[in-house]
Amino acid sequence: MRIQRSPGIKLLFVGLVGFVLLVPLLMVYALVSDRQHQARTAQDSITQGWGGPQMLSGPVLVVPYDEVTTQTENRGGQVVTREVTSRREVVIAPSLHRVSTDLEPEVRRKSIYETVTYLAATNGAARFVLPDDLDRLDVERSSLRLAESELRFGVSDPRGLQGDASAEVGGETVALKPGRGPMESGGSGFHGYVEWDGEGPLVLDYNFTLRGSRALSLVPNGGQTEWSVESTWAHPSFAGGFLPDTRSIGDDGFKANWSVANLALGRSLASTSDTGIVVNAGSVPMPPPPPAPKMRGYGEASFPAQNAEVRLVEPVDLYSQVDRSVKYGFLVIGFTFLTFLMFDLVAGARVAAAEYLLTGAGLVLFFVLLLAFAEVIGFAAAFAGATIAIVGLLTAYSAAVLGTRKRAFTVGAILLGLYAALYVLLSLEAYSLLVGSVLLFFALAGVMYATRGIDWSSVGGRKDSEPMLEEEG
Numbered sequence: 001m002r003i004q005r006s007p008g009i010k011l012l013f014v015g016l017v018g019f020v021l022l023v024p025l026l027m028v029y030a031l032v033s034d035r036q037h038q039a040r041t042a043q044d045s046i047t048q049g050w051g052g053p054q055m056l057s058g059p060v061l062v063v064p065y066d067e068v069t070t071q072t073e074n075r076g077g078q079v080v081t082r083e084v085t086s087r088r089e090v091v092i093a094p095s096l097h098r099v100s101t102d103l104e105p106e107v108r109r110k111s112i113y114e115t116v117t118y119l120a121a122t123n124g125a126a127r128f129v130l131p132d133d134l135d136r137l138d139v140e141r142s143s144l145r146l147a148e149s150e151l152r153f154g155v156s157d158p159r160g161l162q163g164d165a166s167a168e169v170g171g172e173t174v175a176l177k178p179g180r181g182p183m184e185s186g187g188s189g190f191h192g193y194v195e196w197d198g199e200g201p202l203v204l205d206y207n208f209t210l211r212g213s214r215a216l217s218l219v220p221n222g223g224q225t226e227w228s229v230e231s232t233w234a235h236p237s238f239a240g241g242f243l244p245d246t247r248s249i250g251d252d253g254f255k256a257n258w259s260v261a262n263l264a265l266g267r268s269l270a271s272t273s274d275t276g277i278v279v280n281a282g283s284v285p286m287p288p289p290p291p292a293p294k295m296r297g298y299g300e301a302s303f304p305a306q307n308a309e310v311r312l313v314e315p316v317d318l319y320s321q322v323d324r325s326v327k328y329g330f331l332v333i334g335f336t337f338l339t340f341l342m343f344d345l346v347a348g349a350r351v352a353a354a355e356y357l358l359t360g361a362g363l364v365l366f367f368v369l370l371l372a373f374a375e376v377i378g379f380a381a382a383f384a385g386a387t388i389a390i391v392g393l394l395t396a397y398s399a400a401v402l403g404t405r406k407r408a409f410t411v412g413a414i415l416l417g418l419y420a421a422l423y424v425l426l427s428l429e430a431y432s433l434l435v436g437s438v439l440l441f442f443a444l445a446g447v448m449y450a451t452r453g454i455d456w457s458s459v460g461g462r463k464d465s466e467p468m469l470e471e472e473g
Contacts, residue, residue: 127204
């Protein structure tokens with residue numbers, strides 16, 4: 001015969017069993033994190049030979065000049081003064097820079113993992129002029145070596161450069177060489193030498209195709225920078241320090257346009273050092289990014305803040321959704337146990353500790369099934385499949401535990417409602433907390449109403465004024 005316990009002791013006992021189930025639930029949470037890390041590793045291996053998130057910077061025009069300084073030395077007690085000529089560089093940003101990029105996305109797979117890559121066909125036109133106020137930089141025009149001018153183009157991950165890169169100045173082709181990019185790209189990219197007399201503007205036309213993955217970023221660096229991006233990818237995300245002025249997104253792709261003026265950049269068009277991006281006036285320049293930037297999360301590149309960025313976001317990040325669902329796992333377990341407890345206290349059923357543990361194991365198994373199926377068939381189908389499997393299993397088990405099919409169907413209906421509510425909460429972003437808190441309020445009100453006649457300290461379980469519910473047939 002089972003020992004009769006007070007409702008309060010039963011409630012405490014169910015709470016302890018639920019607390020024990022936190023251990024496997026945390027193990028599932030760790031499993032999700034491990035699978036997410038494994039997916040990122042697989043995605044990195046896919047893009048390893050293709051190209052990572054790309055950042056474009058430049059072009060800039062670098063003009064060498066001779067700087068003469070006076071040095072004083074003490075030789076044998078005599079002060080000797082001599083002039084030393086050093087080679088320096090003045091870096092000139094374009095007064096006008098127009099860039100258009102056509103992104104051609106492609107989803108690449110390895111086993112069950114996938115990531116989005118792209119080919120970025122970029123065409124640009126830039127106009128350079130020699131500043132009239134070089135004297136403020138302590139640079140004399142006569143010291144400029146204009147015939148040794150150099151154009152520098154920055155690409156954060158040069159592995160993605162294709163062989164079609166070309167540049168023209170005044171209709172003449174510029175021979176391009178690897179390396180020596182601006183500091184914004186960590187010095188990686190390509191460059192070419194041009195001859196310029198400095199009298200008129202230097203007009204540059206260039207184009208190249210770049211392989212990359214997940215994100216593309218442009219660093220504005222001119223008097224006026226205009227960037228347009230067009231792609232067939234239907235799920236873009238815009239980030240960085242500058243958002244597009246206009247955008248249009250549809251099922252057939254997106255178009256976006258940026259326009260950034262020099263006043264928004266906090267840097268002049270000419271400088272004697274290629275120091276990178278200035279975050280705001282008077283601040284220390286940001287250090288350059290690594291040659292091959294890594295992702296902080298899906299579609300998030302570690303680029304400086306003062307840039308324009310577009311990310312090719314995957315429509316569903318299944319690991320983040322499974323991760324969020326596991327966080328609601330204890331609530332699902334709690335409501336299910338509460339249902340069993342109500343049948344125990346109000347309807348006279350008897351539920352043993354092993355039966356609570358087995359039911360909890362089934363509820364934890366739901367999240368394992370969800371993760372396993374989601375990696376293969378997608379989150380929505382996996383959620384439906386795991387729900388059908390676990391609800392069917394626990395409904396059949398409840399018929400034996402609670403004694404009648406009617407009670408078992410009640411448990412099944414409650415579980416279906418819980419999983420439906422969970423799916424709704426996962427689908428909501430801004431209102432998930434509001435909806436969840438309202439549902440908890442009504443659930444608590446229902447429990448209070450159902451247990452209003454229970455004497456929690458007595459062994460009998462109910463107050464004398466409240467009759468026991470009739471047993472179902």
